[in-house]
Amino acid sequence: MLALLPALVIFCAFWLLPFSRLIMMGAEPDPSSGISAYLTILTHRQYLISLATTVGLSLVVSLVAVAIAGVAGFFLARQRFFGKSILVAILTFPLAFPGVVVGFLVIMLGDAKAPWRRPACGCLASVGCSLTHWPDSLLATSTSPFLVLLPR
Template identity: 80%
Template sequence: MSATLKQPFGAAFFDRHRCASHRAKLTTLIALVPALTLFAAFWLLPFSRLLLMGAEADRSSGVSAYLTLLTHRQYLISLATTVTLSLAVSVAAVAIAGFAGFFLARHRFAGQSLLVAILTFPLAFPGVVVGFLVIMLGGRQGALAQTSLWLFGERWVFAYSLFGLFIGYLYFSIPRVITTVMAACDNLDQSLEEAARSLGASHWRVMRDVIIPGIAPALLSTGAICFATSMGAFGTAFTLGTRLPILPLNIYGEFTNYANFAMAAALSVVLGLITWAALALARKLASNALGASV
């Protein structure tokens, strides 16, 4: 009699559990529908179209735009210049703003909130404004040109070169690193630092063996974001000069000046793939660093 009663009760329990599981899956699917729709409409379909368009014949060479990109010197130089510039900006931003973010996270002083607000203020600027600020600093009528003319009788100008573009990219990359490093330092276990100092470790030894490994995932992730942002930044480069040999300006020129849609699509695909690969690599390295630190 008891066995007869237990069996229907157990079957009913599992039926209710199965129905609850199906409802949860259905709810999750419904919640994902808007995101999947936007993903397909604004990324998957356009990017698929770009892939196909890049395989079409280039207007100048008559062969596939991908093949032209890989065999013509001007496109290879543009690709190498863009990657090198973005790497340099990422390394410099992490090195400079990493120390600043750590200092701001570990020290309290009067006016700190104002200083953090000033350092992160460039996040509110579009690329065109950043380019204009670089011109005001290193342009022909900028502060450096006026000062050098007064002191040495000649104008020093850097705004319309790759160095000027480097300064502009670095300017809007530093706030991203500072905010990320400050958040990572706030979550860092300070007892590890105290234990290292109690064992006789010097300040630089603690920095090298405890602090940097602890915030390494944050440094890698924010460095990848700086790289991706620099790879695709257009407004600053367009303000400083349309003849700079970088991919965003090449894409703009091929699309608007020459109506070479196949080459513009191929350059866009290559830029997107390089950026995606850098972000994926940084995510993997950050997860490995996080696992090693734990």
């Protein structure tokens, strides 16, 4: 039990304390309205629409990604073909990067107002896609190269 003490201290210092502070900040009443941020999300229409859009998009993208990854995983696990090892290496390469980096790359590819602020500099924006539009967001997130590689 004593061996777990350093891990427990690090967990408390870097996750538990900041997370509990964020929960407390959200529960504090807003000076202008007098209600908490959590209650504001559930009572204001614009926040409810945003929450519903986020949850809906997450569910649809998850289902599409599982369907695509399942079919591709079964194919890769059961078929032999020339270049299979290269294809598997290319498909698993993004796993070497943190999710935040991959997400930022997707945003940069699709954003017409990328950090360097040139018109139509995003690859997806140059063909008319916008990550703030439902179908384009679904396309950008569901075609992620992360596949389920099933064991043989």
